[in-house]
Amino acid sequence: MIETNDPAIWRNFLPWPSAETHKHTRGRLAVVSGKAHQTGAARLAAHAGLRIGAGVVRILCPPDAVAVIAPAVQAIMLTPFSSPEVLGREAAGSDAIVIGPAAGLEDATIANIQALALSGAVLVIDADGLSVFKGRTAELFAVLDRDDILTPHEGEFERLFPGLLAQGRETAAIEAARMAQATIVLKGARTIIASPDGRIRRNENGSAWLATAGTGDVLAGMIGGLAAQRMDSFDSACAAVWIHSDAGERFGPGLTSDDLSDVLPKVLASLWKG
Ligand SMILES: NC(=O)C1=CN([C@@H]2O[C@H](COP(=O)(O)OP(=O)(O)OC[C@H]3O[C@@H](n4cnc5c(N)ncnc54)[C@H](OP(=O)(O)O)[C@@H]3O)[C@@H](O)[C@H]2O)[C@@H](O)CC1
Ligand SMILES: Nc1ncnc2c1ncn2[C@@H]1O[C@H](COP(=O)(O)OP(=O)(O)O)[C@@H](O)[C@H]1O
Numbered sequence: 001m002i003e004t005n006d007p008a009i010w011r012n013f014l015p016w017p018s019a020e021t022h023k024h025t026r027g028r029l030a031v032v033s034g035k036a037h038q039t040g041a042a043r044l045a046a047h048a049g050l051r052i053g054a055g056v057v058r059i060l061c062p063p064d065a066v067a068v069i070a071p072a073v074q075a076i077m078l079t080p081f082s083s084p085e086v087l088g089r090e091a092a093g094s095d096a097i098v099i100g101p102a103a104g105l106e107d108a109t110i111a112n113i114q115a116l117a118l119s120g121a122v123l124v125i126d127a128d129g130l131s132v133f134k135g136r137t138a139e140l141f142a143v144l145d146r147d148d149i150l151t152p153h154e155g156e157f158e159r160l161f162p163g164l165l166a167q168g169r170e171t172a173a174i175e176a177a178r179m180a181q182a183t184i185v186l187k188g189a190r191t192i193i194a195s196p197d198g199r200i201r202r203n204e205n206g207s208a209w210l211a212t213a214g215t216g217d218v219l220a221g222m223i224g225g226l227a228a229q230r231m232d233s234f235d236s237a238c239a240a241v242w243i244h245s246d247a248g249e250r251f252g253p254g255l256t257s258d259d260l261s262d263v264l265p266k267v268l269a270s271l272w273k274g
Helices: 007-013 040-051 063-072 084-091 107-117 137-143 154-160 169-180 215-228 233-251 257-273
Strands: 028-032 056-061 077-080 096-099 122-125 183-186 192-194 200-202
Touching: 007 233, 028 040, 028 084, 028 215, 040 056, 040 063, 040 096, 040 215, 040 257, 056 063, 056 084, 063 077, 084 107, 096 107, 096 215, 107 122, 107 137, 122 215, 137 169, 154 169, 169 183, 169 192, 169 200, 183 233, 192 233, 215 233, 215 257, 233 257
Parallel strands: 028 056, 028 096, 056 077, 096 122
Antiparallel strands: 183 192, 192 200
């Protein structure tokens, strides 16, 4: 049975720091950047992951992207990688990893995801990280664990699961989660979140102000940031989707994806206090 994605369901599971917490115990998030001219999406995701509470956030990028990203980040760390093997090594120790935003539709993206899957971290796969598996979903499903999270919009969903949306968004999301054996976040005005164990929630606080480039990248970073703090993957996805919508609605007219993370403190404070 589908539930409304109400904060009452997951609010008590939101991760908050305590006196014993330090940045590494709070949670380590890695975000994989695209090429030098495609780094904005990773920066949006990384900033959102930091804002939602991951203690340490690192962008892993192709070597020639370092000079582009370094002047554009402060609290976010930066590590270059030159091959999937190096990426896998550098990502070891991460609690969660976001890959896909502006990653590129080349085989290298598939090799990078395969390398990251060996890390044991929760994978949040979005955008190109999904589209690149069009016609090759068996290769994607082969590397997924049950705590991994896929975040397709309908276009990306159709590329991975052709024809399934004809059954309706809810049935399609449940079936996709069963096939992938991972959490599916089917984005839209009313985002559906489906778990491989059959749980399904519909988000009802959607904000049309979110219909602007890069908001999906922010959402992927938020989900990764909560998962890095060891919140259950399905609850991380549900909480991030609701918080993302609330942030969009609070900002309102004129919202761009760059603004969203700066609204998060207000939304988080409302969930923390009362
Ligand atoms: N700051 C940055 O650097 C940003 C970088 N970004 C990065 O740029 C790259 C390319 O991004 P993109 O937008 O061209 O790819 P994508 O979304 O697959 O659209 C392709 C086609 O899919 C469809 N389609 C799209 N949405 C749909 C929907 N909701 N529901 C249904 N269909 C939908 C639509 O097809 P149409 O309807 O036009 O036939 C559309 O023309 C990618 O790597 C991304 O991560 C972006 O994240 C933005 C911020
Ligand atoms: N009309 C709308 N109403 C509510 N939410 C929307 C609407 N349009 C887009 N969104 C939300 O905005 C985000 C867009 O993500 P996505 O399509 O991946 O964009 P991008 O690839 O540019 O980051 C999703 O979280 C989606 O649910």
